[in-house]
Amino acid sequence: MQQSSDQQQSSDELAYARTATGEFKCTSSRCKTQPVFKRKCDLTKHQNNHRRPRECPKANEGCPYEGGAEQKDLNRHLWSHHPVYARENNIPEEKTQCDYPGCDYKGRKDNVRRHKENVRHRREQP
Known part of the structure; x- marks a missing residue:
């Protein structure tokens, strides 16, 4: 190299x-x-x-998260591993609802887009 x-x-x-x-x-x-x-x-x-690592506020309680470069990475971690803390501290949740009728799927915007491209949704569309 x-x-x-x-x-x-x-x-x-x-x-x-x-x-x-x-x-x-x-x-x-x-x-x-x-x-x-x-x-x-x-x-x-x-x-x-x-x-630019962002440390988890629960690090002093033993959380091993080493931090991501962006705030959205830390927010995603907090909602995944410390949802009570995230809710109590008004951490923005990066969740989007699938707008397909009758579908209750929620996820990150990119995952919802991928979900909506699912063969089942495409076949069922009028």
Whole structure:
């Protein structure tokens, strides 16, 4: 693997290397898995987790969540693992209702879109 020239100028948390196949590998010492990405934009999104982690407010109670780069990641974690806390603290819930008649599916916007493309919904549409 070859180091990029801008890797040498950046901090450790932004460190990366190009693989022989041209992919981007995170080489930050903070990164436990050092994943490989085909696109640099995906590497950058991953590296935001190193630069701007958001800690779970329940960390002092033993929650192992290490934090995501964006507030929506933390909100999603809170609703999944600490729903009482999320409700009591008015954390916005990222849930969308499927608008297909008679369907009670709720989920993230992207998952609802995927759900609505379900073969069963397409077949049943008038």
